[in-house]
Amino acid sequence: MNAAAQFESVTQVFGDFTAVDDIDLTIPAGKLTTLLGPSGCGKTTSLRMLAGYTRPTSGRILIDGVDATRMPPEKRGLGMVFQSYALFPHMTVAENVAYGLKLRGTGRKERDARVAESLQLVGLGHLAARKPRALSGGQQQRVALARAIAIRPKLLLLDEPLSNLDARLRVQMRAEIRRIQHETGLTVVLVTHDQDEALEMSDEMVLMRAGRIMQQGAPADVFSAPANRFVADFLGYENFVSTADGLVTVRPEHVVLVPGETSAAEGLALPGTVRDIAYRGVDILTTVEVPDGSEAILLRSHVRAEEAPRLTPGQAVTVTARPRHLIALTD
Structure with missing residues (x-):
């Protein structure tokens, strides 16, 4: 299995609270991996360490085999979509998508081509001139996704990206993210607390509790053979x-x-x-x-x-x- 990223004995401690407790984790390249678990289990902290926004207390994080533990976020070549889409209200959809490319010094011609390609991929090419306030929540989420994809990241990190959408849109966007991942071959890491979301979307599912990995594997394997009562209970066994x-x-x-x-x-x-x-x-x-x-x-x-x-x-x-x-x- 080719690894896009690896955690080696990674621990993160905040004061007297251990958020992530000595985990070893491999993120397979070209797959969609979910970090799943209840609030406080360490999944978002793990994602932030992978993104470079939080430095581990101990251990190493490798990206494409390179030690990235102390590498700043802008040097890691990652795209990220948060719960709040963080779009610039004064910019058009196209300008929002182009923002990361401009920061990277991408030329105008290539930048325009990548913006058009990314908006086409998320089905919003016809809304390039709109401002975010004129878009629905689902459309804003797609713009944030297009912006992250446009830079052609090594990994695409999604932090509860569907939590602000209504139930119908969440189901629709699950399918859209899977489609985009399949079409692009991107390595995607998705943080979620929703077991249905993880089961439906994952190639690889990592179930966490109290900073530790309880079980990891393909959704069908984990669901059919939970390792312990916590995993079984979380996945709906009654x-x-x-x-x-x-x-x-x-x-x-x-x-x-x-x-x-x-x-x-x-x-x-x-x-x-x-x-x-x-x-x-x-x-x-x-x-x-x-x-x-x-x-x-x-x-x-x-x-x-x-x-x-x-x-x-x-x-x-x-x-x-x-x-x-x-x-x-x-x-």
């Missing part, structure tokens, strides 16, 4: 059960409820009581209370309506799942 072999999780769509009591030669078979049934048109979400040692836990089964057994609250059932759907976890 059912956690203590067994003789340790903690396991199972997705609601893999839980089958059998009326009455039954046993299973293998897999999961737990006695329970139906507590709630939520009919949602094409599917049904059933919540079952199951004894778990000294206390009860709630497990959920999510199945298509036509495949669901006819159950009622208070009814005794057996919660079952096949062995291949049980995922062993560490705490």
Whole structure:
């Protein structure tokens, strides 16, 4: 795997708070990598260290194999798009996109060509003469993206770029960023707290917690085999059960409820009581209370309506799942 950037034993400490804790990370070239996790997990600090806005307390950051740990941001050849698009209100769209090129001394002819190319790529060539105030939020986001792309960066860094958009625009822009990444072959690093965004957009997903990397890999690999309870919980797994072999999780769509009591030669078979049934048109979400040692836990089964057994609250059932759907976890 060719590396566009690497973190080697990188730590960042602010006072008595460790924001990033001795991480090793490889950003593959030509891929879209997401740094995912809750607030305070260290993902934005990692991005800022990669961009050069924050210097690591210890460790090294390499860009294209070159030690960039002490290199200033303007020497790293990176493009960045923030949550706030930071467009200049007095400049036109074209002038905003050209700004980084002018700072780099790019000639007028090449500058105009790159601006036109970048605006065409984001679908805004027809708005080159507009001012930012005349654009929608989604269009402003595209201008910021075009400005970052125009300088032909080694890496494109995106810090929660979709968080200020409404739900419909976020979904649209996910697809647009993926399209642009595929068409250009850019290496992109995206910071997000949204697991759906990361799963949909990533080639490589890095899930962080308390400054450490919990798991890294292709989205399908991480989702199908979470390394621990934190990863499983963050990615939407809801059912956690203590067994003789340790903690396991199972997705609601893999839980089958059998009326009455039954046993299973293998897999999961737990006695329970139906507590709630939520009919949602094409599917049904059933919540079952199951004894778990000294206390009860709630497990959920999510199945298509036509495949669901006819159950009622208070009814005794057996919660079952096949062995291949049980995922062993560490705490």
